[in-house]
Amino acid sequence: MSVQERKERERAARERLIVATARELAEQQGWEAVTTRRLAERIEYSQPVLYSHFRGKREIIGAVALTGAAEMAALLRAATRSADGPRARVTALARAYLGFAESNPAVYDAMFQLDGGLAFAREDTPEPLKDGFAALLETLGEVAGEGVHPALFTEVFWASLHGLATLTRAGRLPPGESAHRIELLVDRLAVLRSAP
Known part of the structure; x- marks a missing residue:
């Protein structure tokens, strides 16, 4: 492994540590408790090191939101994969979504309530957010009903x-x-067709 590759791996590991620590702190004490000073203390790096990864709290919130979106997409897919039939899949999806929101309130806030500087429903929407929506659409698209655009129904x-x-x-x-x-x-809401 080259020196450059090793530095990139170390940088990526530090970034994951910052995001995980911010998430943990937010889940324990709320987003108000997440400051660059407290994060730097917890991860045992200087604030300048933290700022070399993120310009501030807003970008950290965005990074937490992206990891949360990826986790939620995986959870929704896992929940619907074993369900038998459209109704069971939609019900499993709804339970998984609400369960994720309840179990991860700070992450859910980062995803949907706080300003993490992320674009939704645009060309420049980050892939994890697009994938989170895709995980919903995969199941909900099949129950949108005749003449209803699946993406609109999913929204x-x-x-x-x-x-x-x-x-x-x-x-x-x-x-x-x-x-x-x-x-x-x-x-x-879901149009559940009877089996022929």
Whole structure:
């Protein structure tokens, strides 16, 4: 391995450490606790080293969002892979999505609530975000209904899931009804065709 390759690997490892540490700190204490000074202390590197990877907190939030999007896409695909039939796949997708949002609140905030400097629904949208949407579309496209554009249906279903995740976390919905909400969402929005 050349010196240049070794330096690139070390740089990539440092970057992963910064992102993982920011995520951990945000999950434990909230995004307000994530500062470049605290990150530098936790990873035992100087602030200038941290700034050589990220220009500031906004870019760190963006990096956490991208890793979260990749994780969520993998989780959604795994959840739907073993489900039998369209209804089961959509239900599994909804449960996995809401479970991810509940289990990873700081990451979910980085993905959808905070400004990480990421573009959505544009040409320059980063690949992990496109793949996260693709993971939704793969399952939801099959239940969009006749004459409904699958991507548009996916956007509406996703918006519904996001609303449920956000309102549940904020304590705006009565607890204990998550399964019924998912069932209602699937039954009312997804066009489930009977097998011939």
